[in-house]
Amino acid sequence: MAALLLIYLQFAPKPEPAAVELAKTTKSATAGTDSARTAAAPVAPDSAQLVKQLGSFAAAAQGTAQTTELSNKLLTVTFSSKGGQPQAARLHKYKTFWGKPLDIFDAKSAQMDLRFRTISGQQIKLSELYFRAEPQGSNAVRFVAEVAGGQIEQTYTLAPESYEVGYQLRFNGLNQTLAQEPLTFTFVDNVRQTEQDRKLNRNHTAINRYLVSGDHTVLFEASETPEEIKVEEPMKWAAHKHDFFIAGIIADNEFTSGQLNSTVDLNDSTYIKTLSSTLKIPVTDVQQGKANYRFFFGPNSLDLLKTVAPEFDRNVSLGWGLFRWVNRFVVLPVFHFLQQYIASYGLIIFLLVILIKLVTWPLTYKTYESQAKMKVLKPEIDAIKEKYPDDQMKQQQETMKLNQSMGVNPLSGCVPTLLTMPILFAMFQFFPNAIELRQEAFLWAPDLSTYDEFFKLPFALPFMGSHISLFTVLMTISTLGMTYQTNQNNPSAMQGPMKFYSYLMPLIFFFVLNSFSAGLTWYYLVSNLVTMGQIALTRTFIDDDKVRAKLEANKVKNKDKKPSGFSARLADAMKAAQERDAQAKPGSSKKMSSNNDAADEAEPGTGADDVTNPKKPRKTRRS
Numbered sequence: 001m002a003a004l005l006l007i008y009l010q011f012a013p014k015p016e017p018a019a020v021e022l023a024k025t026t027k028s029a030t031a032g033t034d035s036a037r038t039a040a041a042p043v044a045p046d047s048a049q050l051v052k053q054l055g056s057f058a059a060a061a062q063g064t065a066q067t068t069e070l071s072n073k074l075l076t077v078t079f080s081s082k083g084g085q086p087q088a089a090r091l092h093k094y095k096t097f098w099g100k101p102l103d104i105f106d107a108k109s110a111q112m113d114l115r116f117r118t119i120s121g122q123q124i125k126l127s128e129l130y131f132r133a134e135p136q137g138s139n140a141v142r143f144v145a146e147v148a149g150g151q152i153e154q155t156y157t158l159a160p161e162s163y164e165v166g167y168q169l170r171f172n173g174l175n176q177t178l179a180q181e182p183l184t185f186t187f188v189d190n191v192r193q194t195e196q197d198r199k200l201n202r203n204h205t206a207i208n209r210y211l212v213s214g215d216h217t218v219l220f221e222a223s224e225t226p227e228e229i230k231v232e233e234p235m236k237w238a239a240h241k242h243d244f245f246i247a248g249i250i251a252d253n254e255f256t257s258g259q260l261n262s263t264v265d266l267n268d269s270t271y272i273k274t275l276s277s278t279l280k281i282p283v284t285d286v287q288q289g290k291a292n293y294r295f296f297f298g299p300n301s302l303d304l305l306k307t308v309a310p311e312f313d314r315n316v317s318l319g320w321g322l323f324r325w326v327n328r329f330v331v332l333p334v335f336h337f338l339q340q341y342i343a344s345y346g347l348i349i350f351l352l353v354i355l356i357k358l359v360t361w362p363l364t365y366k367t368y369e370s371q372a373k374m375k376v377l378k379p380e381i382d383a384i385k386e387k388y389p390d391d392q393m394k395q396q397q398e399t400m401k402l403n404q405s406m407g408v409n410p411l412s413g414c415v416p417t418l419l420t421m422p423i424l425f426a427m428f429q430f431f432p433n434a435i436e437l438r439q440e441a442f443l444w445a446p447d448l449s450t451y452d453e454f455f456k457l458p459f460a461l462p463f464m465g466s467h468i469s470l471f472t473v474l475m476t477i478s479t480l481g482m483t484y485q486t487n488q489n490n491p492s493a494m495q496g497p498m499k500f501y502s503y504l505m506p507l508i509f510f511f512v513l514n515s516f517s518a519g520l521t522w523y524y525l526v527s528n529l530v531t532m533g534q535i536a537l538t539r540t541f542i543d544d545d546k547v548r549a550k551l552e553a554n555k556v557k558n559k560d561k562k563p564s565g566f567s568a569r570l571a572d573a574m575k576a577a578q579e580r581d582a583q584a585k586p587g588s589s590k591k592m593s594s595n596n597d598a599a600d601e602a603e604p605g606t607g608a609d610d611v612t613n614p615k616k617p618r619k620t621r622r623s
Contacts, residue, residue, distance in 0.1 A: 054122055056148035056177065063130030068141050070158040070165070075297055077158060077165055078107075084131035084143030084154045085112040086165070089247065089297035095439070096194045097447065104247045104297050109190045109271065114169075116283075117179040118148075126152070150174040163298030164308065167249075169281070169291040178287070182256050182280035189240045189247060190271040196450045197515060200432065202272040204243040207260045210236045210311050219262045221317070227262040240275045241315050244300050244435045244449075250309045252292040255279040301435050302332060319429035326426040335436065346442030349519060353526040356423060357534065364531075368538040371486070376547050377402065431520035444470060448519035464514045471521040472514045478528035479506035485535055 054061055065082040078088040088106040096102050103109075114126045131143035131154070140157040150173025157166035171178060195201040203222040210216050212234040218241075219227040235255040239248030261276040285291040296308055306313040318327040334355060338348045357364075380402055388394040431437060437448040445452035454470035483502050513521055 054124060054128065057118075057122070057124050057129065060129040060131075060145045060147045065130070066133065068133045068135075070139065070141060070156060072139070072158055072160050072162065074161060075158065075163055075165075077156070077295075077297065079133070079141065079143070079156065080107070081131050081133050081143065083113060083125075083127040083129065084133075084145070084152075085114070085126060086156075086295065091245070091298065094245070094299065097196045097439070097450070102194060102245070103192075104242065104245050105189055109192055110247075111186075111188050113186050114183060114281075115186070116183040117181060118177055119179050126154075148174055148177045150177070163296055163304070165295040165297065167293040167295060169286055169293070170289060171286045175287055178283060180283055182283055183286060185249070185255075185277075185279045185281055187238075187240070187247075187249070187275075187277045187279075189275040189277075191240075191242050191273045191275060192270070193272050194245070195243060196447065196453075198272060200450070200515070201243050202264065204241070204317065204433070205273045205275070206241050207238060207262060207275050207277060208241055208248075208315050209238045209258070209260060210309070210314070212236050212254050214311075216311050216314050218314075219260060223262070224264045224266065226264075229260045231258040231260070233257065235279065237309050237312065238277045238279060239296070239312070239315050240277065241300060244438055246296055246298060246300050246305075246315055248296045248312070248315075249277075249279070250294045250296065250312070252294070253282070253285055253290055256282055299435050300433075302328070303336070317429060317433045319426055322422050323426040323429055326422050327430045330423075331426060331430055335434075339436070344442065345437055345440040345448055345519070346445075346522060349448075349523050350526050353523060353530055357527070357530050360423070361534070364534060365538065368535060372539075372547050373551065376551060427520065427523055431517045431523065434519070437517065437519045442518070442522070445518040445522075448522070449517050451515050451521075452518040461511075464511045467514070469514050469518065469521060471518050471525060472510055472516075475513070475521045475525040475528065476506050476510040478525055478532070479509070482528050482532050482535075485532055 063082070065080050067087065068079045068081070070077050070079070074092055076090045076092070077086055078090075079085065080087045089104040091102045091104065094102045111127070115123060117123055129145050129147065129152070131145045131152075134142045134144060136142050136155065136157075139159060140155065142156075143154045145152045150171065152174075153168075153170040153172060155166075155168040155170075158164075159166075191202075191205050193201050206219045206221040206227075207229075208216070208218045209229065209231065211231070217229060219229060235251075235258050237248060237250040238255075238258065238260065239246050258277065258279040260278075263274045263276075265271070265274075281291060294308075296312075298304065300316055302313050302316045302318075305315055318324045318332075331352070334352060335348060338351055339345075342348050342351070381399055384395055384398045384402065388398065432449065434449065439446075440448045442448055444454060451465075451467065451469045452471055453467040454473075455468040457466045457468065460466040480503060483506065487502065513524075
């Protein structure tokens with residue numbers, strides 16, 4: 001299949017140059033038209049039309065938009081006097097993968113707005129009104145609009161060394177104008193690509209929300225179809241998660257309800273996903289001075305987010321259930337501890353592997369010990385296969401008897417490995433989502449949070465992409481080496497097709513993991529190498545002769561011991577299956593029929609006699 005695909009990609013018809021140029025020209029012309037529209041001076045609306053549309057709010061619908069900034073060492077937030085809402089948010093300590101300034105959103109990609117209804121029925125949007133900006137010291141600004149005999153007041157505060165922007169919304173003197181229904185806050189966010197892997201960047205982008213009742217839900221991240229959640233109960237916060245960064249709003253009180261939407265346009269080369277949050281604000285909060293909120297524009301870091309709001313750290317994708325628990329309470333604390341003393345994150349991952357392997361050593365030792373026992377028993381198992389070459393069921397029965405007499409449990413080698421699986425899968429979630437690894441270089445990889453593009457392909461392959469990751473290649477080679485070592489130490493475990501599949505799976509995982517983060521494949525590479533070292537070390541102090549002597553002692557001790565528990569039930573099941581197979585063999589029906597005929601002749605009182613003499617006792621015919 002791979003060969004056919006490569007041939008197809010090599011000789012597939014290419015688009016005509018004229019068509020390509022035409023597409024480029026059309027796109028450029030469209031872009032030029034859009035730019036001209038943007039640059040064109042807005043037409044001043046008619047005053048009478050404004051009064052009809054906005055009523056007593058029309059006086060604030062004319063003016064000139066100006067921008068105001070609040071800034072600290074971490075964050076700069078830009079506000080527009082038209083609407084008095086955040087217009088852009090730029091992070092100072094982070095860059096895009098290509099080294100450009102990182103804007104969580106800007107005036108072109110996103111818009112925040114607030115709308116409400118008046119008693120007379122007009123729908124008013126803050127984006128239609130012009131506000132007066134009044135600086136409140138160096139870290140706060142107030143936007144005021146004089147409307148309908150009262151005021152709309154919005155105050156923003158940015159504390160030093162903080163990613164949080166305080167927001168107060170007040171409607172002063174408008175009780176007789178404002179309809180007694182919730183106000184609607186909207187945040188439409190067209191997310192730009194900031195990471196190397198566009199698909200992964202998109203698949204990690206979603207909206208999280210947290211209810212006052214404590215329920216937490218996230219829109220399906222990897223979906224390429226429209227996603228929607230309607231919330232009909234009070235909500236505490238909503239957050240637009242951009243893979244490694246967040247733009248969210250938290251209510252000091254609550255939002256009464258809301259709706260969250262996510263859409264994807266795969267043909268859009270500018271934006272990777274569109275997120276939209278619609279939140280209902282209680283009108284009484286606005287009138288009584290209780291409409292207090294906080295915006296969070298910052299990195300998706302667990303230690304930072306857990307101080308922002310209840311369950312706000314859920315925005316960090318660490319897996320579900322047990323895997324999240326392992327990442328949060330085991331992996332991350334160890335990672336952060338090592339981070340205090342070691343600058344290289346590749347070295348931190350190496351030491352993390354060593355620590356995990358040392359902790360799980362007792363479990364893995366049981367696996368190696370079980371493999372040694374199976375290796376010692378291989379001659380007896382081979383003899384059973386030679387004795388019953390065509391009877392798989394008999395082979396299994398005799399092998400089970402041998403294991404029971406020798407005190408060997410084949411599952412004892414699997415269970416310890418299964419117990420270490422949660423750590424393995426936890427790492428699968430940790431590395432692609434850990435902002436600690438973002439843009440951290442190691443060896444030839446410029447960024448451990450994404451794949452290392454060691455070799456660029458002239459075409460793209462399914463799953464694999466258009467590149468080859470050297471860490472993934474080395475991981476695959478080490479996995480094949482570890483598989484060979486395991487099969488050599490435990491030759492009876494993998495034979496026939498299973499042995500072939502044991503070598504095939506690492507090759508499949510090469511295609512699957514080629515586009516995963518370099519930190520993950522580096523972790524698996526080190527883990528494989530350490531495991532191979534553990535196996536070699538274990539073989540030096542596990543003596544086959546001593547293992548054989550111990551098994552022979554078990555054989556004497558278990559001579560008269562009958563199987564019990566699971567072993568007994570398994571043996572009974574295999575015996576029953578063997579009997580059914582024997583009955584299903586050709587000729588068994590004929591023998592059964594002959595035996596039945598003989599029984600009919602030998603046993604009176606059956607067949608026609610039963611009809612002519614109903615009082616005669618009926619005997620049961622046995623087959």
